[in-house]
Amino acid sequence: MPETEPKPHPDDGPLAWQQEGLLINAFGRHLRRKFGGRIQRVSVDAGFTCPNVDGAVTTGGCNFCDNRSFSPSRRVRLQRVSEQLRAGIERVTRRYDQVDGFIAYFQPATNTYAPVGQLAEVYDLALAADPRIVGIAIGTRPDCAPDSVLDLLERLAQRSMVSLEFGMQSVHDESLRWMNRAHTHADMINAIDRARGRGFECCAHVILGVPGEDHAMMMQTADEVGVLGFDAIKLHNLYSVHGTPLGGEVLAGKVQMMGREEYVNTVVDFLERIPPTTIVERVSGDAPPKFLIEPKWCLEKSAIRNEIDAEFARRGTRQGARFVTPALAPSARPRPQDTTPASIAAQIDMRGRLPVLKMQGN
Numbered sequence: 408m409p410e411t412e413p414k415p416h417p418d419d420g421p422l423a424w425q426q427e428g429l430l431i432n433a434f435g436r437h438l439r440r441k442f443g444g445r446i447q448r449v450s451v452d453a454g455f456t457c458p459n460v461d462g463a464v465t466t467g468g469c470n471f472c473d474n475r476s477f478s479p480s481r482r483v484r485l486q487r488v489s490e491q492l493r494a495g496i497e498r499v500t501r502r503y504d505q506v507d508g509f510i511a512y513f514q515p516a517t518n519t520y521a522p523v524g525q526l527a528e529v530y531d532l533a534l535a536a537d538p539r540i541v542g543i544a545i546g547t548r549p550d551c552a553p554d555s556v557l558d559l560l561e562r563l564a565q566r567s568m569v570s571l572e573f574g575m576q577s578v579h580d581e582s583l584r585w586m587n588r589a590h591t592h593a594d595m596i597n598a599i600d601r602a603r604g605r606g607f608e609c610c611a612h613v614i615l616g617v618p619g620e621d622h623a624m625m626m627q628t629a630d631e632v633g634v635l636g637f638d639a640i641k642l643h644n645l646y647s648v649h650g651t652p653l654g655g656e657v658l659a660g661k662v663q664m665m666g667r668e669e670y671v672n673t674v675v676d677f678l679e680r681i682p683p684t685t686i687v688e689r690v691s692g693d694a695p696p697k698f699l700i701e702p703k704w705c706l707e708k709s710a711i712r713n714e715i716d717a718e719f720a721r722r723g724t725r726q727g728a729r730f731v732t733p734a735l736a737p738s739a740r741p742r743p744q745d746t747t748p749a750s751i752a753a754q755i756d757m758r759g760r761l762p763v764l765k766m767q768g769n
């Protein structure tokens with residue numbers, strides 16, 4: 408289903424979610440307005456790896472990421488994309504009374520990191536897997552979105568909903584270094600300035616509670632959401648899982664995760680500063696209990712969501728209450744030259760298949 412509505416401007420008067428009396432521009436409600444029913448995401452693993460794991464930019468991956476499952480030495484044969492989606496749809500349909508459509512969510516690893524012809528093939532497979540699939544969401548890194556990939560997504564967005572989710576995480580390079588992200592915030596700016604306005608949704612994934620970041624630093628990341636004009640945002644608390652460098656440090660007592668109350672207050676502060684037009688796709692993150700080390704409170708997702716709403720109600724504010732319109736509108740920002748690292752561009756521009764994707768089959 409193509410994107411037809413023009414993007415609302417914060418000065419256009421009350422937005423739909425505000426008229427509905429909501430406190431944030433919540434994703435579920437946004438999808439309901441857009442597609443006329445309940446839309447659920449279904450995760451799919453197409454066998455991608457990551458340039459932060461296979462050595463294209465570095466090895467080892469981010470300190471919080473359990474990337475053993477998509478290391479180049481992976482030998483597990485994945486189910487085909489279409490089979491995974493059909494199984495996922497069946498699971499979701501069993502869980503909820505009424506679901507009207509699905510978004511195929513390319514979630515693990517870096518889902519734009521393959522030859523562009525093969526990306527087209529994999530995204531098409533997902534869109535064709537079931538007539539109820541209304542779109543695709545693609546998780547990636549800021550340094551892995553060359554113009555060739557953005558051109559492909561622009562074409563796809565003419566016939567379907569497409570969301571490109573960038574792991575921005577923070578605007579602070581020292582935090583990105585601490586996470587071993589192996590990209591800078593300049594990479595994020597370059598990517599979003601080339602991706603914006605092409606008809607697909609650009610979403611920023613942000614992590615709150617990075618050790619060394621104080622409240623003011625997290626608010627600088629919040630302000631950047633409006634400056635760069637992201638369409639959507641996903642907020643995550645930093646959490647640690649077994650088998651990761653961060654997990655080891657947490658178990659050794661060297662690093663502490665943010666507390667629940669501080670997190671709730673920080674999320675509300677954050678959401679007050681972003682534009683009211685930004686869609687809020689997520690306000691916390693968690694991992695399966697058997698992998699999660701800390702914080703355990705993040706498993707109580709609905710309670711956290713209620714506490715965020717309660718804090719907004721207590722303050723008498725809502726999303727965007729403290730948003731300051733940037734001096735330069737995001738749409739007026741010039742489109743820069745593509746600065747995708749040569750080592751990544753070489754993989755995406757090549758004609759063959761990356762080793763892991765080769766196992767995917769069609």
Ligand code: SF4
Binds near residue numbers: 474515516
């Ligand atoms: S960039 Fe993403 S997929 Fe790659 S190691 Fe980091 S979190 Fe994991």
